[in-house]
Amino acid sequence: MAHAMTTQEVTQKVINRQSLFILDVRNEDAFADWKIEGENFNYLNVPYFDLLDGVEDILDQLPTDQDVLVVCAKEGSSIFVAEMLEEAGRTVSYLAGGMKAWSEHLEPISLGTLNETGQDRGEVVQFVRIGKGCLSYMIISEGEAVLVDATRMTDVYLDYAAARNVKITHVFDTHLHADHISGGREIAEKTGATYWLPPKDATDVTFEYAALEDGSHVQVGDTQIDVLALYSPGHTIGSTSFVVDNRYLLTGDILFIDSIGRPDLAGLADDWVGDLRNSLYTTYRELSNDLIVLPAHFMLIEELNADGSVAEKLSILLANNHGLNIEDEAVFRKMVTENLPPQPNAYQEIRETNMGKKTPDLETQREMEVGPNRCAVR
Template sequence: MITMMTAKDVATMVKNKEELFILDVRNQTDYQDWRIEGEQVESINIPYFDLIDGVDGVLDQIPAHKKLLVVCAKEGSSKFVAEQLAEAGLEQVAYLQGGMKSWSEHLEQVLVYADERMKVYQYLRMGKGCLSYMVVSGGEALVIDPSRFTDVYLDAAKHEGAKISHIVDSHLHADHISGGKQLAQMTGADYYMMKSEGAVFSFKPLEEYDRIRFAQVDLRVLAVKTPGHTPGSVSFFVNDKLLFSGDTLFVGGLGRPDLGGKAAEWAQDLYDTVYEKIAAMADDVIVLPGHYAELDREVNEAGYVGAQLGVIRAANELMNQQDKKSFVDQVVAQSKTETPPNFEEIIAINRGVEEATAERQQELEIGPNRCALHHTHE
């Protein structure tokens, strides 16, 4: 008999570093581009069409002592293969409900920080590498870089007895569709982003708000000229303790400055950001980025993606390079990697100049994020 696993079930196993063996029956290209990964996750790829006539030929590739999860794009193929494997005598067989589409859309809530003034939650989109946040204080909530799955934030705010009053996007995202506009419409919250991003709908321009205050939260807007994909990117420094760094600074690297076609120019601005604004911050500031590349390496013992600034500084050679030309040359060279899939269409949707159905949005977001220069792992 087979069982069904949800994306949340899988996320829990990955976070808890439980052993899981995955048979991924998507085509080889999709598997190589993007798959479920984790410290104790092992996977093989055998396309569905190679298994239609039977699974006997793959039984020797599947360890009998591990939980087996069969994965496909949407669910149907994996359920069929799982049934064949169970009939062949395997006992711990499951399939992923909703397939990789459900994995792409799952958000895992983790408590990041709590003191007498505020609580901070991180939302890990484990199948995408995207991170968003909620800061709660005095019956109000601020949401940072929300995904399009607005119900997650609405439910969390309700659970906290708080009203979402402020929403901020650190930049115009290139790898996923922002839920900021929709969430603002649903809650009446003030929605902020940089005017220089070129969005055509109504919002509060961060150029006019260097601080956002509510309850016991003081959020400072740190304008970071062109460090990532777009003409206006910012980081948010909350209560001088937490740096929500967007796509500027990651646990394992820096934001890539090439998607706007001005890699060398924008890399110079990134240098100024690193060596002027970030260099002035204390080592014990907790950095909370907008993305991660490798959960195993970037999630900490507390279960969230983030690290003290001093630790990141010490590990990242680009943050210890005093020569601007060398910095720029290295960033430009390492920016020449594969771009986020569909990034131009996603940016157009986030800017408000194009629209997309829910199905199209789902299609656009399938796959990993490619938003960082991860130097420390190479």
Template sequence: MGIQKMTSKEVTKMILNNEELVILDVRNEADFNDWKIEGNNVESINIPYFDLLDDISPALDKIPDGKNVLVVCAKEGSSIFVAEQIAEAGRSNISYLEGGMKSWSEYLEPVKVSDLSGGGELYQFVRIGKGCLSYIVLSNGEAAIIDTSRMIEQYEQFMQEKGVKLIHAIDTHLHADHISGGRAVAQKYGAAYHLPPKDATEVTFEYEKLEEGNDIYVGNETIKVKPIYTPGHTIGSTSFMIDNKYLLTGDILFIDSVGRPDLAGLAEDWVGDLRDTLYSRYKELSEELVVLPAHFGKVTELGVGGLVAGRLGTLYNENPGLNIHDEREFRKTVTENLPPQPNSYQEIRQTNMGKMNPSEHEQREMEIGPNRCAVHDK
């Protein structure tokens, strides 16, 4: 019996299509509990590789017969060995994940959000293995990328297919959970790199100041910089309006939660800003705006085709973080009810400031694991 190879793209498509999939994850228990492949129709089984080296029967006992089984490990090698053992025992429909969880962490799935009124298009790039969301605005042969992941070749391929030239790379804030590709892609194409100045006090490079009133133009489209200056997750966190329909909220507001204010060590200082942004500044906006965040916490937040989006008015009704009306309770929630901080977040912040220049391998290791930008991912 042979085994098949599955790419991260193929697995993503299965998850977005709600197809049934059984995953045998052979990493150690701690890594599995920290971060794994999830989906509405995904069943995950964890048996560490070393428990299967001499005897494959524990896996045969646990995985259901007749279903698609995907064997997953950190880098690929262990999963190939285990998949082959299972196939040799007579099981069919056995695959392994090409590149392992490292590959899963880095795949971006482009999802079209909408056509824009000026003739342009807006796309969301779903980094399903990490929970990061980035965006591309296309118009009249030009492009802008917002909250670029470090895997810039995937955006490059997309822009090449669309026949557009990069004009702007924009970060809504100084990221702490993943390494931004904004500066790298801007340098490569001679584009402008935009960053909120209040988040850039320690950066080692030149940048364009992202400030309210300095709207950004892409072909026939306008990205309205409304920082709506929305501090809270970081002191410079900035929001955008696109086409008067879409509100890009960065890490301030998610679909099921709100941004955590502690990743620069200033939770107590910034919690008031966060509350003011969520309960006052956004309240002044149209309830019909579609919120497009920079992260999602759970696969249940993925909508049709994988799009992560929600109407602002609906979020005010349903998002727990927007319904803590007592100020002291809100302060307690966003400073005490926090998941662990993202892996290597201090080093990631230093890298995004230009103070560290880790190798490709080091960057990959720094990013392994889930994003933890929300207050409560329950």
């Protein structure tokens, strides 16, 4: 029986920049659209159906001096191919759960404490959805926690909070997401936390929520970790950022490390591009350049820091992020409205699910989220 490599093991190889050879047996179009990314990964894509009669034709294309991982959509095909390779004398692994499991893996990474001197007042934990590029956050202080942009894998956050012995008291979505299904409402219902959503993004929702307005303050723990809401439209009309303890800037899908947010997922790119520019070129530039930017997504695996986190000082982004350095507004508008990647998979259905208008079953939710995130203009 071939060895199963878990998504956590693969994630550690990504973070540690280790080598890995991936034999992806999905169809060519699926592989071209979305694959496991790693700085030192090599790939061979041979569809499963081309291997039904045997693996002899690919043996000389597989290395013998590094780990080989067979990958498919759900696991079954990769087990079949891996076992044929084992019978042919090769030592290989298959990805447990396939690309569906890879899409759902969340890796918690502590970003450090919230004060540099005196008594520890808490920390920010970043949950890296390594296969999808989504980033969510837990802000912890003295037994309480706030969640920001939680994914639908709610048990990960609930189990983490239980292990840390903290109570989730507030759950925020920075905007109405279109690329992934939010777990915010479900977590709030299970924990009794308050669920917050920007009202300008909530005009069509079917549920009650707390209005996340510009200037809203939330306290975390007895020692007043301050979470300040900062209205920053552009990706959506309600997009809201957070300044946490005057140290971190959670930008949602407005600003990323190597790119900026796209304004078109509600079909209003021409209407919202001005808001996007104002948020990036006015609102953010009035903030302290020492703030550490924590986005809701990353686009490239190279954006991961040495510890696997995705974070960078605002000053660095103001200097190096191309989207923040286009002086001519007409050029900016053209770049943002004409340089858009394909729409996220099932984005309209995802938006309606996050509005509460649709309640797809788990398998349908997984299918809706298949593929990379596509929230950026690069």
